[in-house]
Amino acid sequence: xxxxLDAMGSDNRPAPDVEGAVLAAKEYGDQVILxxxxxxxxxxxxxxxxxxxxxxxxxxxxxxxxDDKPGTVVKARPQSSMHIGMRLVKEGQAESFVTMGNTGxxxxxxxxxxxxxxxxVKRPALTAIYPVQGRSTxxxxxxxxxxTKPEWMAQFALMGSLYASGxxxxxxxxxxxxxxxxxxxKGSQLVHEADALIKTMGLHYIGNIEPKEIMIGKADVILMDxxxxxxxxxxxxxxxxxxxxxxxxxxxxxxxxxIGAAIVRPALRAVRKRIDPSEIGGAPLLxxxxxxxxGHGRSDGIAVKNAINQARRAVSGNVIExxxxxxxQLAHHE
Amino acid sequence: xxxxLDAMGSDNRPAPDVEGAVLAAKEYGDQVILxxxxxxxxxxxxxxxxxxxxxxxxxxxxxxxxDDKPGTVVKARPQSSMHIGMRLVKEGQAESFVTMGNTGxxxxxxxxxxxxxxxxVKRPALTAIYPVQGRSTxxxxxxxxxxTKPEWMAQFALMGSLYASGxxxxxxxxxxxxxxxxxxxKGSQLVHEADALIKTMGLHYIGNIEPKEIMIGKADVILMDxxxxxxxxxxxxxxxxxxxxxxxxxxxxxxxxxIGAAIVRPALRAVRKRIDPSEIGGAPLLxxxxxxxxGHGRSDGIAVKNAINQARRAVSGNVIExxxxxxxQLAHHE
Numbered sequence: 001x002x003x004x005l006d007a008m009g010s011d012n013r014p015a016p017d018v019e020g021a022v023l024a025a026k027e028y029g030d031q032v033i034l035x036x037x038x039x040x041x042x043x044x045x046x047x048x049x050x051x052x053x054x055x056x057x058x059x060x061x062x063x064x065x066x067d068d069k070p071g072t073v074v075k076a077r078p079q080s081s082m083h084i085g086m087r088l089v090k091e092g093q094a095e096s097f098v099t100m101g102n103t104g105x106x107x108x109x110x111x112x113x114x115x116x117x118x119x120x121v122k123r124p125a126l127t128a129i130y131p132v133q134g135r136s137t138x139x140x141x142x143x144x145x146x147x148t149k150p151e152w153m154a155q156f157a158l159m160g161s162l163y164a165s166g167x168x169x170x171x172x173x174x175x176x177x178x179x180x181x182x183x184x185x186k187g188s189q190l191v192h193e194a195d196a197l198i199k200t201m202g203l204h205y206i207g208n209i210e211p212k213e214i215m216i217g218k219a220d221v222i223l224m225d226x227x228x229x230x231x232x233x234x235x236x237x238x239x240x241x242x243x244x245x246x247x248x249x250x251x252x253x254x255x256x257x258x259i260g261a262a263i264v265r266p267a268l269r270a271v272r273k274r275i276d277p278s279e280i281g282g283a284p285l286l287x288x289x290x291x292x293x294x295g296h297g298r299s300d301g302i303a304v305k306n307a308i309n310q311a312r313r314a315v316s317g318n319v320i321e322x323x324x325x326x327x328x329q330l331a332h333h334e
Numbered sequence: 335x336x337x338x339l340d341a342m343g344s345d346n347r348p349a350p351d352v353e354g355a356v357l358a359a360k361e362y363g364d365q366v367i368l369x370x371x372x373x374x375x376x377x378x379x380x381x382x383x384x385x386x387x388x389x390x391x392x393x394x395x396x397x398x399x400x401d402d403k404p405g406t407v408v409k410a411r412p413q414s415s416m417h418i419g420m421r422l423v424k425e426g427q428a429e430s431f432v433t434m435g436n437t438g439x440x441x442x443x444x445x446x447x448x449x450x451x452x453x454x455v456k457r458p459a460l461t462a463i464y465p466v467q468g469r470s471t472x473x474x475x476x477x478x479x480x481x482t483k484p485e486w487m488a489q490f491a492l493m494g495s496l497y498a499s500g501x502x503x504x505x506x507x508x509x510x511x512x513x514x515x516x517x518x519x520k521g522s523q524l525v526h527e528a529d530a531l532i533k534t535m536g537l538h539y540i541g542n543i544e545p546k547e548i549m550i551g552k553a554d555v556i557l558m559d560x561x562x563x564x565x566x567x568x569x570x571x572x573x574x575x576x577x578x579x580x581x582x583x584x585x586x587x588x589x590x591x592x593i594g595a596a597i598v599r600p601a602l603r604a605v606r607k608r609i610d611p612s613e614i615g616g617a618p619l620l621x622x623x624x625x626x627x628x629g630h631g632r633s634d635g636i637a638v639k640n641a642i643n644q645a646r647r648a649v650s651g652n653v654i655e656x657x658x659x660x661x662x663q664l665a666h667h668e
Contacts, residue, residue: 146514146522180480180564188480188561211565211572227522228565230514231545235566238545239573246608250601260597267584267591274580 001028002094003311007036007044008063008081009101010304011297017100018044020304025053027305028312033094035060035085060084063101066297070104074113082106086114089290096291096311098282100299106292107144107285115290118320120327123152124287125159126226126294128233129168129280129310133217136168136280141226142233144285148225153177153194154201159286159323160221161203166317167284167310168220176209176219178228184208190225198223240275281306284314289324291315335362336428337645341370341378342397342415343434344638345631351434352378354638359387361639362646367428369394369419394418397435400631404438408447416440420448423624430625430645432616434633440626441478441619449624452654454661457486458621459493460560460628462567463502463614463644467551470502470614475560476567478619482559487511487528488535493620493657494555495537500651501618501644502554510543510553512562518542524559532557574609615640618648623658625649 005021007014014036021032022045031054034041038059045055060081064073077083082099086109089097099106103126111117111124125141140160145152157175164173177195179187186208187195198205209219211232224232247268251261261268273279281303282295291314295307314320339355341348348370355366356379365388368375372393379389394415398407411417416433420443423431433440437460445451445458459475474490475482491509498507511529513521520542521529532539543553545566558566581602585595595602607613615637616629625648629641648654 143514146520146525178565180477180561180568186480191480191561211569212575215572215576227514227525228562231512231562231566232569234514235545235569236573238549239570240577241546242549243574243577243605243609246605247602250604250608251598253601253604257598257601260594260601263594264585264591264598267587267594268581270584270587271577271580274584275577 006099019301023305024308070108121287142229145226150193154197166319173220179208278303340433353635357639358642404442455621476563479560484527488531507554513542612637
């Protein structure tokens, strides 16, 4: 399997990216193609023990930054590592593209500049995958579309369900829609209309879900419009950070608390690990015509390796072929 | 000041409600009118040391339950403690109504059955008040309206700002709108249209806000539509519970962790206290023609007392009169 990694993606690029590529190539035996500034990649590689790992470099003279606007990046940066990397996938020289870079830019370059949408897909969806009660749970859309139509939500349901079975290995993934109440009948007009459509699709659809039910692992695929989804994941992350900060403050307030804190430090590290999305590394951009996995800018080498593993699972599960086939069938039925 | 408390509100009614009423009457010297089942209230009062506290009982033969649907409760339960309690405020026999009961029912009974809206207010808003970095922060709408129009959001901005200055005592409250990005231009169509309206209103409006900025206390009034607001507060609460549960699990995994946990227990209690909304007790239903404060069903006596104090602050700050005047002025300008 050949995996393209954007070497210029993470906040501390290219060090964590290159390190993750080497870790993945060694652990999985796959070929990893690093795209980016050749000199800087080589300098980083010189710091690694590569052994027999299959690493290749494709030079890119430009890179997308976190400040680049999605609206301008497609035309403004055709020689960026994102552009060139996705083009390699489009041309069949690799099966997947992984980046820790600017999410909005990756969405724009994939959708408008290189891979384009799978025929029949109305809108791509950004996803996030979090460990919930030890199980990978996929959330979509977490920000591709601030204003969403019911038909797009229905397609997100299908794409999320197919990804959960193909790449995450769930036999009959439970799909739910985030609403302002778990009871049937609760919801905005968008939720009601999407709900009616999704009920006809033959998915394992369990209807409305509330945040507290998400946290007990009641569903595998959580649907939401891009505005709500973006607020949802940011609220979860901000709540965890806020609580973590208050805990830190209180644990260092007196000497005895500091002593207790030292004793429970391994427990607190274990807590962090159990909710840390970097244990999963990255999540797919769904609806584009190729495997694109996007990880967090703050990723370290391990997180990059995990994101590459997510790409491997999507490729092994034939997710793109399955999505193409299903959307083609749907087009014939219309 | 005369405050009506729904004695049949909390999950464990009437014990916490009556206890909170007695605590408040003793601490603040105000008259608290308990509305509900007279026999049960008297039995509870017999357990309390009332001293010279001004407590009165108004009998109500019926009560609203947590299972009652807002759509039916207005006609179905005219003799409930909520109905009778709000009627006392409407008739001028008290200045405020406080309940720990069914939020949707309170909204329906206030809006359609008793107090009605302040003239000019298009939709009432449910609010939540949380301590954020030690400061009371008001969130609205957290669930009254699942589908919201920009003009309603603009009215929420005005009502939230006037409440924050009148009842919370903020001189020039900072108003922000929850969006999928802090940058100007980010947002759904609803956010964009509401933003344009709010900019013309002469408030201290700081534009878009993200969850992580809310948590550092960047604004005093956080606007959102009722669907997003409901998801936001439930996500915050569910995240805190989820994290708390994982922390508990990890802290009890080994003997040494248990010993450390015992040492840091006061710190963890302090953490809980710093984010506990029951320290505030309740939040107003804004836009109805009278002070209505709604607290959590799980409230204990202290939380009920705090909710009564919130009512006192709203009454002392003349919030209803200020809102009436402002909406009347706005009607003249139209």
